[in-house]
Amino acid sequence: MGSNKVLLVEDNSDDVELMLHAFKSGRIANDVDVVRDGESALDYLMRRGSFAGRDKSEQPALILLDLKLPGIDGLEVLRQIRANPDTKRIPVAILTTSDDEADIIRGYDLGVNSYIRKPVGFTAFTDMVEKLGLYWLVVNIAAPS
Amino acid sequence: MRMLISVVLFSTFVTLVSTVLQLYLDYRRDIDVIENHFDEIDRGSLGVIATSLWNVDIDQLQTILDGLLRLPDMQALEVTETGEYTSNLSVKAGSKQKKAALFRDYPIFYTSEGVARRIGTLHAEATFSGVYQRLIDAAVVILVSQAIKIFLVALFIVLIFYQMVGRHLSTISQWLSRYDLTEQRPVLALPGKPRTPPDELDGLVFSLNDMTNRLLGAYRALTDANAQMERDIVARFHAEREVVRLNAILEQRVKQRTFELEAANEELAAFAYSVSHDLRAPLRRIEGFGQILVQEHAEHLDEQAVHYLDRMCAGAKDMADMIDSFLKLSRSTRGELAIETLDLSAMAAETVHRLREKTPDREIDVVIEPGLTVEGDRRLLGVVLENLFENAWKYTRKAAHPSITFGADQQDGKVRFHLRDNGTGFDMAHAKRLFSPFVRLHRPEDFEGTGVGLATVQRIIVRHGGRVWADAQVGVGATFYFTCWEKGTNDGQQ
Ligand SMILES: Nc1ncnc2c1ncn2[C@@H]1O[C@H](COP(=O)(O)OP(=O)(O)OP(=O)(O)O)[C@@H](O)[C@H]1O
Numbered sequence: 001m002g003s004n005k006v007l008l009v010e011d012n013s014d015d016v017e018l019m020l021h022a023f024k025s026g027r028i029a030n031d032v033d034v035v036r037d038g039e040s041a042l043d044y045l046m047r048r049g050s051f052a053g054r055d056k057s058e059q060p061a062l063i064l065l066d067l068k069l070p071g072i073d074g075l076e077v078l079r080q081i082r083a084n085p086d087t088k089r090i091p092v093a094i095l096t097t098s099d100d101e102a103d104i105i106r107g108y109d110l111g112v113n114s115y116i117r118k119p120v121g122f123t124a125f126t127d128m129v130e131k132l133g134l135y136w137l138v139v140n141i142a143a144p145s
Numbered sequence: 146m147r148m149l150i151s152v153v154l155f156s157t158f159v160t161l162v163s164t165v166l167q168l169y170l171d172y173r174r175d176i177d178v179i180e181n182h183f184d185e186i187d188r189g190s191l192g193v194i195a196t197s198l199w200n201v202d203i204d205q206l207q208t209i210l211d212g213l214l215r216l217p218d219m220q221a222l223e224v225t226e227t228g229e230y231t232s233n234l235s236v237k238a239g240s241k242q243k244k245a246a247l248f249r250d251y252p253i254f255y256t257s258e259g260v261a262r263r264i265g266t267l268h269a270e271a272t273f274s275g276v277y278q279r280l281i282d283a284a285v286v287i288l289v290s291q292a293i294k295i296f297l298v299a300l301f302i303v304l305i306f307y308q309m310v311g312r313h314l315s316t317i318s319q320w321l322s323r324y325d326l327t328e329q330r331p332v333l334a335l336p337g338k339p340r341t342p343p344d345e346l347d348g349l350v351f352s353l354n355d356m357t358n359r360l361l362g363a364y365r366a367l368t369d370a371n372a373q374m375e376r377d378i379v380a381r382f383h384a385e386r387e388v389v390r391l392n393a394i395l396e397q398r399v400k401q402r403t404f405e406l407e408a409a410n411e412e413l414a415a416f417a418y419s420v421s422h423d424l425r426a427p428l429r430r431i432e433g434f435g436q437i438l439v440q441e442h443a444e445h446l447d448e449q450a451v452h453y454l455d456r457m458c459a460g461a462k463d464m465a466d467m468i469d470s471f472l473k474l475s476r477s478t479r480g481e482l483a484i485e486t487l488d489l490s491a492m493a494a495e496t497v498h499r500l501r502e503k504t505p506d507r508e509i510d511v512v513i514e515p516g517l518t519v520e521g522d523r524r525l526l527g528v529v530l531e532n533l534f535e536n537a538w539k540y541t542r543k544a545a546h547p548s549i550t551f552g553a554d555q556q557d558g559k560v561r562f563h564l565r566d567n568g569t570g571f572d573m574a575h576a577k578r579l580f581s582p583f584v585r586l587h588r589p590e591d592f593e594g595t596g597v598g599l600a601t602v603q604r605i606i607v608r609h610g611g612r613v614w615a616d617a618q619v620g621v622g623a624t625f626y627f628t629c630w631e632k633g634t635n636d637g638q639q
């Protein structure tokens with residue numbers, strides 16, 4: 001794998017901005033690539049379409065996935081990630097505002113690594129992002145590529 | 146007809162027997178008569194014959210014998226001379242038969258000088274042909290007359306019988322063959338004059354009429370009952386069809402309602418889903434950017450501006466909390482109940498334990514009656530206990546010696562759970578509104594909250610077939626009561 005990138009799949013630009021801000025405040029230095037819908041997320045990961053030229057070794061170390069996306073929704077993106085041998089071992093954390101039980105269950109059934117509900121308080125959110133980055137990008141040992 | 150034959154045969158037999166008897170008697174009489182004649186000859190004529198024979202007066206003898214021959218049935222007479230004189234004199238009258246039926250030989254004595262000497266024999270022979278002829282005549286007369294008599298008597302008997310019984314019987318039999326149970330027939334009456342006193346036939350007719358009357362009565366009762374039954378069956382059939390129809394309508398309605406309800410539920414679920422996503426996200430942004438402003442750009446803002454930003458962020462957080470409570474409320478009414486026997490005492494103890502961990506600084510006396518159980522859904526009744534204990538916890542905050550008791554008592558044979566605290570209480574005037582969502586009786590400055598807790602409690606208790614209500618007094622405390630399965634079943638779902 002080698003890459004230290006984080007892929008953020010989030011359709012709302014404000015949320016992207018807040019997330020990036022939280023990364024910064026949480027002192028996570030990793031590169032964050034942002035895609036705004038499910039289609040692009042899959043193109044990015046499968047290196048096709050506008051991402052056709054992307055280096056294979058540049059696969060992200062962590063995918064942060066919103067559930068509510070225009071077009072292909074987050075759970076479907078997760079399913080395809082897990083179905084593809086190239087991407088199936090990449091850690092995926094669902095970051096969402098919903099705490100719908102059915103979504104949580106389906107997320108785990110499809111093999112998500114973390115399911116996190118974004119808290120309303122920004123301070124709590126920053127804390128959470130910090131812990132998340134610390135765990136998945138520093139503590140956790142990724143599958144060898 | 147058989148009777149006629151029997152009568153004739155029997156009469157014939159009797160006639161024959163009596164005729165034979167009669168003939169036999171006649172025969173005996175005739176024989177007696179002949180014997181008398183023979184005796185008469187002995188007494189009356191033998192003397193003269195002896196004299197004539199002695200004198201050998203042939204003519205005289207012939208005359209006497211001819212005279213005797215005229216006696217009825219006399220057939221032949223012969224005098225033969227016997228003794229020392231063997232002139233074999235013989236005088237006859239009539240012709241002798243080879244085999245005489247009845248005869249008598251008289252010895253002829255002649256007495257002269259006191260000496261009686263046998264001088265000859267008189268042979269007298271009688272014939273039976275006369276007797277037989279008479280017997281036959283008599284028999285014929287008797288038989289013919291008897292036959293006529295028998296015939297007449299038989300005819301008469303038959304006539305009488307027919308007149309007295311036969312025609313009545315045939316009337317009865319005709320009447321019976323025409324008899325029909327289902328309709329009123331003319332009364333059976335015998336032809337001719339009525340008999341007084343009434344005989345067996347009248348009795349029979351009376352019984353028959355009586356019987357037909359009773360049969361008709363029974364038949365009518367039966368047909369009436371049948372008709373009634375038919376009407377009942379028809380009525381029942383109609384009623385059943387009506388029931389089926391109503392059932393179908395009801396089913397249709399239930400289906401429709403269920404469908405509508407399901408649609409509404411789905412809508413609500415979709416709404417809740419969208420609320421949790423779409424309403425929370427903008428709040429997060431407001432709060433997030435506000436926080437960034439407060440934390441990173443405070444130097445450009447005056448105190449007042451920072452205060453406003455603070456309030457803005459607090460408002461956003463409150464609203465997020467409300468949305469969460471609202472979602473909890475909506476979830477409490479959805480999904481199947483997983484009913485099991487729950488140890489409420491243990492669940493209450495767990496809830497208290499969690500609350501103590503959350504607020505370690507609170508010192509509250511909690512008494513939980515042991516062994517309280519109920520049939521219910523663990524998750525939902527857990528939410529109930531959590532909300533009630535949370536409230537008791539919260540609203541005893543200002544009490545000097547806060548205490549909470551959880552127990553149960555019997556009311557009308559039903560278990561009633563109660564949770565009592567000695568907190569701030571509330572005005573009973575508002576007791577009813579307490580269970581509506583977002584209704585609060587205290588100011589947020591005094592006691593924070595969204596006002597959804599008791600609404601959630603009520604929905605869950607209703608789904609468990611029970612009621613929840615409160616009793617309180619300002620400054621003294623509040624007691625919340627709840628029951629489950631008041632209608633006795635634990636499988637009904639609201
Ligand atoms: N034990 C209690 N003593 C006094 N007042 C109470 C008690 N429990 C409830 N109340 C009153 O009933 C109101 C409604 O209670 P409810 O639990 O629904 O809302 P809440 O506690 O204010 O908010 P939350 O949604 O956080 O539970 C409360 O605001 C309070 O005024």
Ligand SMILES: [Mg+2]
Nearest residue numbers: 536594598599
């Ligand atoms: Mg409450």
